[in-house]
């Protein structure tokens with residue numbers, strides 16, 4: 001006889017046993033399909049490629065903040081949906097546009113700096129143009145080809161500027177001034193995709209302009225979903241000592257509501273953080289329009305973005321999957337554009353106390369997800385993750401994880417609980 005743990009008898013009693021053999025360990029959890037996930041959704045390279053195609057190439061993704069390109073001709077480069085290089089440009093008409101940052105001639109990257117202004121010419125180009133370093137083709141801030149060196153002599157009208165404009169990508173600026181793009185030319189408007197998930201934070205985000213004061217990026221060795229899940233489940237406040245002291249041990253923590261929205265988005269409602277409960281911390285005096293002092297609200301946007309408005313700082317994290325086991329994380333801290341220097345300094349200190357390199361949060365999450373990733377390597381024996389907590393849609397309810405995987409299943413056409421099972425099966 002094996003040595004499994006608690007076993008449920010037909011009468012519903014639990015029989016105490018201790019460990020499981022391989023067959024028992026490998027058995028599916030006795031839970032609904034919606035309440036657990038097969039670990040292959042985090043590790044299989046074929047599933048990863050399918051996620052890029054079926055999810056990232058079709059949804060709205062935030063890529064930067066409008067304050068990163070404040071003036072006409074300013075630009076910002078990024079990678080989106082895995083590895084697609086893009087350049088975001090503010091045109092002379094003040095409108096922000098996005099282009100695939102790939103030269104139509106022989107495929108080079110066109111704009112190579114992370115950010116800058118087109119008003120300064122590249123060594124071989126003209127001001128106000130984007131110039132490919134390889135053979136000097138140029139485009140204006142609208143993405144129209146403006147120059148092909150020795151065009152007539154080499155192409156005799158067979159290739160002309162009108163044929164080689166840049167690939168323009170659908171772009172909208174919204175929800176606190178973020179620049180959102182969608183690689184699907186036939187996608188729904190951003191507002192339809194968001195489906196009201198930002199409504200409870202719109203006063204804070206959209207009453208007056210915001211400005212970025214912190215940017216940090218790193219590549220971490222884990223699947224993007226595991227990192228995003230650290231923002232979607234709060235049960236792991238048992239790991240974060242700071243969150244336990246300032247939140248979980250405080251009155252009202254377990255009343256915090258969790259709301260899910262269409263398209264896989266989820267929000268955690270307002271709560272108050274008792275910062276003084278952690279030695280060396282203090283009250284957050286500054287806030288955002290309409291936000292009470294020391295308040296905290298959070299929105300998770302499917303598939304890989306989190307807005308966390310915590311007291312004096314808005315922190316927006318965006319994950320870009322690189323492979324099934326590598327993720328680019330970009331974290332931005334924002335305050336109000338009209339902040340005085342003293343106010344800004346205070347917001348930065350508050351921000352870094354939680355999310356800075358020596359803060360109270362990121363390094364603990366990083367340890368957890370990298371260890372998950374190690375434990376899930378192919379052949380390790382890892383099988384299922386349980387997402388079965390139900391606590392009346394309050395903070396430790398795993399409704400946010402389940403809504404994520406319901407959307408994942410819908411878009412992928414595969415069960416997250418068994419990715420070998422297609423939806424039509």
Ligand code: FES
Pocket residue numbers: 103104105106107108132133134135136137
């Ligand atoms: S590859 Fe860009 S100009 Fe030739």
Ligand SMILES: [Fe+2]
Pocket residue numbers: 230231236240361365
């Ligand atoms: Fe965390």
